[in-house]
Amino acid sequence: MLHLGLIAALVLLQFILPAYHHGNLARIMVLSVFAMGYNIMFGYAGLLSLGHAMFFTAGMYGMGLSVRLWDIPVGPAFVIGIFAAAALSLVVGLLALRTIGVAFMIVTLMFSQAVFLTILYFNPITRGDEGFVIAQQVRQIAGLDLSNPTTRYFAALILFAICLLAVLWLVRSRAGRVLIAIRENEERARLLGYDTWAHKLAAVVMSGTMAGAAGAAYGVLFGSVGASFAEVPFSILPLLYVLLGGPGTVIGPFVGTLFMFYLRDLSSSLTDAHMLVAGVVLILLTLFARRGIMGIVRERWLKWLP
């Protein structure tokens, strides 16, 4: 109910928001798909990755290079992007899941860093750090101009709604419960007869694919593809979004993304030192809201919140 309500509210907001916030919200929805993907792995399965930017980038470049090199229309290119991310997450999952804990963090970080450097290395194809533009005239699906603010908003909303409902379905499903069990106590889950490795691999692939969908959508909706999306800070972002919003809650990643976006935006209107504000808020939140914003809401008021 709450989640359908959120989607309905977002539909309504399209008609009443001023242009600036309207545009922001479209971005926030795409970025929160990235965060929701991250949440599957981190919030539910308990796998802390520091390399999620590579999946986002795989989707983005899978889509972007298809358009740039082979003039594939953005619709099919978007699908190619998602497949690219799925394939990468499968390979990374197969390798990285041999490790746990901090080693897993480092391995994902290293793979992501290698992806970033590879983009630079193949600069004749990728245009290196600068990246390239997906021209406005090709950003169309079925005659709809995706650079139009309203279309863009609804495209972002559709992707967001699909992913939100998918995560909701996942966590209410038995598989979702197993992921939580793995997060809580992996050995116990294994000794209840679950192939925890396969579940974790599935979580990595779902998570990476969702991140890739966000990356491909970002390129399609906002028109630029670049290597800065593969850099380490962009892997830290979803972690922050999820931790602030409330790990292991379906709606938390969206709340966290919204919060961080406006924290940055508003504080940069007040002061140059927006990083200082962000830093202090992060510290305060960890001191006084240990399970993130939605975690607190769940603890205090809505115990049933998935």
Next chain:
Amino acid sequence: MVSKKISDFKPSRRKVLTGMAAAGATTALPGFVPFVQAQSSEPIRIGFQVHRTGIGAAYGRWYDRTTMAAAPVINDMGGLNGRPVEIISEDDGTDPKRGAEVVEKFATHHNTDIAYGTLFSHVVVGSAPRAGELKMPYFVVSEGHHVASGMLNRWTLQPGITDVKSQVQAMAPFVADNLGKKVTMIFPDYAFGHDHRDFFSAAIEAQGGEVIAKLAIPPTETSFTKYFPQIPRETEVIYHVMVGPAVLTFVKEMGEFFGSARPEIFGFIDSLEAVDLATPGLEFLEGTYFWEGMPRYAQENQSEYDKFYRAAIGVDNNGASVSDPKDVSTFAHMFGCWETLHTIKAGMEAAGYQGTSDRAKLVEAVEAMTDMAESQAHPQGAKVFNGKTHQVFGPQYISQVQDGRLVVQHKTALEDGFYPDEVDYTTQSF
């Protein structure tokens, strides 16, 4: 006095540069239609996308100072079409994603008339699509070839600084004729470095020389000596261009590597932009050559425009802050901000710009520009603007380090930097 005040610079988010002088001057100026005055004495709002944090912050600080110095000068001259200019700054963190958001914020939140000022090319490429969709004139000061290559859009223009392709093409004859034909290039593995690599290789071959090795240094690298052995022994000229906080390490280690047996060295001043030449470890640079966008040290034949420009920003004859001689400016690049703002002024006046509905007219007016005479508005030198490619072409300077100062040896002609058009933006619809 002015310079003193501005050099006590503190980053501030917004500076409303209206002021009495501007208002007084406009009414005194002839040629203004009264109803224009009556209708809009509101300031023209220029959204300034500035690298205040992130890797570009060292440049961003001086782009900011130049912009904040140019605005009152423009207001003293009567502002834009009789209206004062207001600069609205927003930090982009030298991040393309945030850059696009900032452009959006200018257009839909601050309601600025135009956006301006971006330096790092990946931020330009990340932001320009949004500017195009929002139909917002976007004046960049980045020297990237991205504008003239045709990858951006009709709303993006670069009228204040020459692009890298033109710069390196103009350098090649001097390098081949005076320094040597066998060149080893060292450049950052960024798109910016790739422009150098591709265009200089082609240009030096046209001069009968060749690039015998290319060392692309990965970003964020902090030590360089280990790569230098890849420089072939038969190298006659080292061509170096580096950016980022590690540039000084790079140059020092290069000196330590060669010792007394260095080949000729030709570098882009980017490798030492904002770095004091008197820093220990740089002595070996004596006698080497640098490209400069604008000469850091006031030359013997200094123009009055150069003098005025330095005074307005608060930069001394050594290119350093008047209040702190160790605070060296990004002199070879930041003139682009000054000149771009003056070009915007000229464009708005030519277009009779009244408000955001005249944005397309502004772009057309700038596209119609050609010659820009050396003047207070263009202290770096006379330029030609190519309306089809949205790119300006100016003179380039080659200086030699003599007694720890950069002394201009050669100033290229505009024609040295011309190349065939790769795009005609004027054929695109708005």
Next chain:
Amino acid sequence: MEFGPHLILAVLEGLVQASVLTLTALGLSLVFGVMRVVNVAHGEFFMLGAVFAYWVASWMGGPAAIGFVAALIIAPVLAGLLAVACDWLILRRLDYDPERTIVATIGMLYVIQQVTLMTYGPDAHPVTPPFNHRLAIPWFEFTENGFEFYYPWGLSTTSYKLFVIFAAMVARMGIWLLMAKSKLGLILRATQLDGETAQAFGIPVERVYAFVFGLGAALAAVGAVLIVPIQQAHYLMGHDPLLLSFIVVIIGGLGSLRGTVVAAILIGMSNGVISVFFTPTLAKILATLLVAFVLVYRPQGLFGAKPA
């Protein structure tokens, strides 16, 4: 350049990097080992070490050597005290919960970076080395006259770089003596093994944690002071040392000081040596993947015990 001299040069460069890296990584390893927290702000204490060094050196004026020595003493102390304050004000109140510590230290990272940007500025500033002579290194070849020495083009190092290698070795000895021979070391090792039991034996664990956090930051700062005459102080310089230190600590095996030192030398050297064979960016890619695959196939690190 010929292969032999090239390799020697790469090894020397690798040793300098490794020397600084061992100190930074030892700091992280202590914090990680004893307190079991991931300190994302560790690189920022490194950066602060460099920035403090610049401030101390320029405030002292006079001969470079005096400024440098003063910086070598004052900068780590300041960085350490600041870290102790962070621990006391923040981490202690989080009960060192792993996830929240990560977020809190990311917050600290932002705050430290921004404050440095606002006070120190965005430019990179050098510290003058106390001494710095270029030393050409001889190499040999077989000619018609037999075995001969000569000075190959470009093969050199500087006296200061040799000093860095030496100083780091001394510092490592100091740490080893502290950990292995002193009462303080015993307390640290006991806390590392089992904090609760240590508490039961009357060890003031909270104060030990604060001390360790400060010591970790100070070690990072010592590394930074040593490197800052070669590489300049800059407000974003903490990024690489953080990543590399983490890699070193994990590859070395958690809690193994010997492993940390060996891994730092391996990582520092492999960066240098791989660059002998490949173009720079490709070398970086390969070095990165090498680290990843070492962990994939030996998750417990080189010197960690294999879990049962």
Next chain:
Amino acid sequence: MAAMMLLSTRKLSRHFGGLRAVENVDFDLPEGQIRALIGPNGAGKTTFVSMLCGRIPVSSGDITFAGENVTRLPAHKRIQRGMAYTFQITSVFSDLTVQENVALAVQSRLERGAVLAGEVAKALAKVGLQDRADQIAGDLAYGHQRLLEIAMGLGQSPRLLILDEPTQGLSDGEVNDFIALIKDVAKDTTILLIEHNIDVVMALADKITVMNFGEVIAEGTPQEIHENATVQTAYLGG
């Protein structure tokens, strides 16, 4: 005889470095029996059963379960074949509700789409936790957590239920309830029980295996073990 064996090991060993935690154990457990495994601390009991269920890999030897060699199978596959293991240290999912804990145990053996609720309720009712189904497991009293642990074992309806010190920390009343519960469960489940409480062992076990220093030193009915001199030495003189 062999056909009736649910579980057998042959020369099963586990070494940690130089330490021989379990050495050459031959062990047979027929279907339907309640078997107790006893021995002093450090005798290798937990290591032994951990190898049975696949928590830790074997150094050498073989394990046969229901006629199939499972030595190389990963833990979850052995569980799927009908083993269940409850932990020595309570190891419930403390952030989930009681009901969800048991549901996790039940759903692993059920077909996709089958209804869980009935099975979950049945398992909870058996241990008497039905009234606490919606509580967060971590909030339960210790004794209740132990019962939940057993309910999770029951939820799997295993052919072999391995209980590692199930009565540790329970009150006398709770222990009596436990004995009754196990007797009930044993009607259709084979049980392997590690237990220190000798009263519980005597009350429940059909047969007892005694381990010391990683080896089986005696095996027999409760009466036989009670009278066995070697066992006496191991407990008292060791």
